[in-house]
Amino acid sequence: MKRLPLTILMASALMSLAMGSAVPAFSAPAPAGSGNQPVPAVSADNMTPPAQTQATLPVVAPAVDPMIIPGAPVRNITLPFADVAPTPGAITLRGIQPNGQIEFGVRSDEVVTQAMLNLEFTPSPSLIPVQSHLKVYLNDQLMGVEVIDKDQLGKKNHLQMAIDPRYVTDFNRIRLEFIGHYQNVCENPANTTLWLEIGKGSSLSLQYQKLPLSNDLAHFPVPFFDARDSRPLDLPMVFAASPDATQQQAAAILASWFGTKAQWRGQSFPALYNQLPDSHAIVFATNDKRPDFLKGLPPVKGPVVQMVSRPDNPYVKMLLILGRDDKDLLTAVRGIAQGNILFRGETIGVDNVDQIQPRQPYDAPNWVRTDRPMNFGELKQYAEQLQSDGIQPNPITLNINLPPDLFLINSNGIDMRLKYRYTSPQLKNTSRLSISLNNQFVQDLTLKTGHDQDSQLLRLSLLQGLLDGSKDLNIPALKLGAVNQMRFDFDYTSLLASGTEGRCETYTTVPNHVVIDDSSTIDFSGYRHFMAMPDLRAFANAGFPFSRMADLSQTLVLVQPQPQPVQLTTLLNAMGNIGALTGYPALGVGLTEDTAKAKSTDADLLVIGSLPEGLRDDSMRDDKKANLLITAARDVVNTPIRQTPLPDNTSPASDAQVDTRSQITSQGPIAAVVGMQSPYFDQRSVVALMANSPKGFEMLNTSMQDTKQRAQVFGSVSVVRDSGVTSLRVGDTYYVGHLPWWERVWNALATHPVLLAVMAVIVVLLAAILLWTGLRSLARRRLSDDDQE
Numbered sequence: 001m002k003r004l005p006l007t008i009l010m011a012s013a014l015m016s017l018a019m020g021s022a023v024p025a026f027s028a029p030a031p032a033g034s035g036n037q038p039v040p041a042v043s044a045d046n047m048t049p050p051a052q053t054q055a056t057l058p059v060v061a062p063a064v065d066p067m068i069i070p071g072a073p074v075r076n077i078t079l080p081f082a083d084v085a086p087t088p089g090a091i092t093l094r095g096i097q098p099n100g101q102i103e104f105g106v107r108s109d110e111v112v113t114q115a116m117l118n119l120e121f122t123p124s125p126s127l128i129p130v131q132s133h134l135k136v137y138l139n140d141q142l143m144g145v146e147v148i149d150k151d152q153l154g155k156k157n158h159l160q161m162a163i164d165p166r167y168v169t170d171f172n173r174i175r176l177e178f179i180g181h182y183q184n185v186c187e188n189p190a191n192t193t194l195w196l197e198i199g200k201g202s203s204l205s206l207q208y209q210k211l212p213l214s215n216d217l218a219h220f221p222v223p224f225f226d227a228r229d230s231r232p233l234d235l236p237m238v239f240a241a242s243p244d245a246t247q248q249q250a251a252a253i254l255a256s257w258f259g260t261k262a263q264w265r266g267q268s269f270p271a272l273y274n275q276l277p278d279s280h281a282i283v284f285a286t287n288d289k290r291p292d293f294l295k296g297l298p299p300v301k302g303p304v305v306q307m308v309s310r311p312d313n314p315y316v317k318m319l320l321i322l323g324r325d326d327k328d329l330l331t332a333v334r335g336i337a338q339g340n341i342l343f344r345g346e347t348i349g350v351d352n353v354d355q356i357q358p359r360q361p362y363d364a365p366n367w368v369r370t371d372r373p374m375n376f377g378e379l380k381q382y383a384e385q386l387q388s389d390g391i392q393p394n395p396i397t398l399n400i401n402l403p404p405d406l407f408l409i410n411s412n413g414i415d416m417r418l419k420y421r422y423t424s425p426q427l428k429n430t431s432r433l434s435i436s437l438n439n440q441f442v443q444d445l446t447l448k449t450g451h452d453q454d455s456q457l458l459r460l461s462l463l464q465g466l467l468d469g470s471k472d473l474n475i476p477a478l479k480l481g482a483v484n485q486m487r488f489d490f491d492y493t494s495l496l497a498s499g500t501e502g503r504c505e506t507y508t509t510v511p512n513h514v515v516i517d518d519s520s521t522i523d524f525s526g527y528r529h530f531m532a533m534p535d536l537r538a539f540a541n542a543g544f545p546f547s548r549m550a551d552l553s554q555t556l557v558l559v560q561p562q563p564q565p566v567q568l569t570t571l572l573n574a575m576g577n578i579g580a581l582t583g584y585p586a587l588g589v590g591l592t593e594d595t596a597k598a599k600s601t602d603a604d605l606l607v608i609g610s611l612p613e614g615l616r617d618d619s620m621r622d623d624k625k626a627n628l629l630i631t632a633a634r635d636v637v638n639t640p641i642r643q644t645p646l647p648d649n650t651s652p653a654s655d656a657q658v659d660t661r662s663q664i665t666s667q668g669p670i671a672a673v674v675g676m677q678s679p680y681f682d683q684r685s686v687v688a689l690m691a692n693s694p695k696g697f698e699m700l701n702t703s704m705q706d707t708k709q710r711a712q713v714f715g716s717v718s719v720v721r722d723s724g725v726t727s728l729r730v731g732d733t734y735y736v737g738h739l740p741w742w743e744r745v746w747n748a749l750a751t752h753p754v755l756l757a758v759m760a761v762i763v764v765l766l767a768a769i770l771l772w773t774g775l776r777s778l779a780r781r782r783l784s785d786d787d788q789e
Helices: 008-018 245-265 324-341 536-542 567-582 593-602 624-632 695-703 741-751 752-787
Strands: 074-079 091-094 099-104 111-125 133-138 142-149 155-161 171-179 195-198 205-212 235-241 272-273 281-286 304-310 314-323 347-349 385-388 396-401 413-422 432-437 440-446 466-475 485-489 497-500 503-506 512-516 522-523 528-531 553-559 589-593 604-608 635-639 658-663 671-677 685-691 717-721 724-728 736-738
Touching: 008 195, 008 272, 008 567, 091 099, 091 171, 091 396, 091 485, 111 235, 111 695, 142 155, 245 281, 245 589, 272 567, 314 324, 347 567, 396 512, 413 536, 440 466, 440 593, 485 512, 522 589, 536 671, 567 695, 671 695, 695 717, 695 736, 695 741
Parallel strands: 235 272, 235 281, 281 314, 553 589, 553 604, 604 685
Antiparallel strands: 074 205, 091 195, 099 171, 111 155, 111 195, 111 205, 133 142, 133 171, 304 314, 304 347, 385 512, 396 485, 413 466, 413 512, 413 522, 432 440, 432 485, 497 503, 528 736, 635 658, 671 685, 671 717, 717 724
């Protein structure tokens, strides 16, 4: 491939700008055969490359010179393998599993000008030098070969290999292929001496260069959100000054919509007041209330969405949400959330947005449907998720997200109709499919040799040579949670090589192909919704109880008048997180600064900041749940009698009773997440996100975005400090949802063994009394009949 001269590239970019179209990422005059692939892992930024120790190999010279646009911003990042590899930990390449890979994406407004692979690897000491080597591919194009010498065997080695940036596309896959030999004849690919380990210190160093983009909304949400970027979304939102409730509501809806796009990446929305952003950002402005840098913008006559460049930096874009008043901002935001597919040009007006049909409970797009069986094809996150191949195929995984209040305690199991196809195993009754749920074994099924006509499901030409199977499985319901993962492991026993000295039989290894059919179903229909609360784990992992309605139409957010930027950031992050969990924007969320409205509205209440004085009336002063919420912000902790170290709900309610009360005075920052029953409506809940300082709110936001710290949020109170998150289950328990009285009785007896024993004794006594009474009555009749005779 010939490298294009810099002058031609510059002319092409300028011509595209002049024509008013977005300049594509010309990072790849794309090589044939390099396809786009999803990026399932979160990348890291600004990481320090690993220190080089022991044997250090020379740097391989780059194949081409980087393409540089004068004056364009450049950033350098290092992606550790721990962040971009499909599985955590070191990558071990073996004889029967010789391939390992990492994946990364490139934003559409950037181009990779330099790429360097930093490998830390240790080869087996039993390998034959020179004959054993490591091949490096980028998008199936060979980038280089590293021959393993005698001095490298059994030692940790470091290799730097330049990657040709011309072959970098939107989605990229670097594949490492191990070619290993331990003897010249009669080799067994499954021999345990054939291995090469890629260390955790391996990384990929990239230099990104910004590309000029035109202000064309046809590519929206690019560049504000780019699906090719696997980093957490960081999108500032700019206001003229401290916004009122309606403007906050508009920002909250937009944050939740961007959360639906970010999904597993994570998201953060820093709030800025009258400040130019340093990166792509959203700006809210009305005709009479605008940031200073928009004072020269003409007034608008209705809801408007406009894309502009930062005045002093054409590489930074701002999405302007404009209107005559705050109501126009709400309309513009709803237009983005529901009609962005119609966007084109630099400026668009939102004439009208109507909701044709209201949302129904538990219909969040990211949740499994509970009104009908769901096909596996509906649960896939990318096209090839339910298939795998190889001598030992990699496990197939499928995520299953459920409403947290699905009542499964009295269930005998969940029905799953599993349909799968697989390459016929070589040996009879030696290969099997193992099914696991949340890393717990469920069941295994034998893979049959030859064709099974009775269980055959499909007869497609492209599937010839694969067997079909169909099984009914019963999933143990008590092992399910709000977030679940099904794993299917196809384990093959293969005849690879055999023989003795002087006689050797070697077989060519043939990869096996396995498929879980999209028409496989799992059925959660017919179950009731009933749950013990408070449960902050349900809020952290599923946004519950607010996410019961995907559009948050039964949620009211109580905010502080004149919020500080960090408090507004807390609101936006919370809305973005719920949107990412449900997959639907919070179009119906209500937001108010009026405490009286919170008292009169039948809705779940989300409180941002300290509890308003208006809620502390006489009717609540003696309420333990309200006191728990109030004192949590004053560094007062009510300790339960017995605190379980695990985030489960198996401990009896008596253990959650308050044993001691401690009050601590300290100057350090602290934050808390508190859950309680609404004092106004029995079926409603209150979740409060509070902190004693701006630093405390920053810690709260960080902890709620961090996967490990969020996993520590459970119970009724979670305290956030510099050292991490500590959760307590304390206070009264209440229930949301509905169960018939007989099921509630059985549930109460099942969860309270003492009550069950007492009821059993009472039933036995009643039965004995009835039996004794009946026998006495029968005896009297017999005696009376004898007297008459």
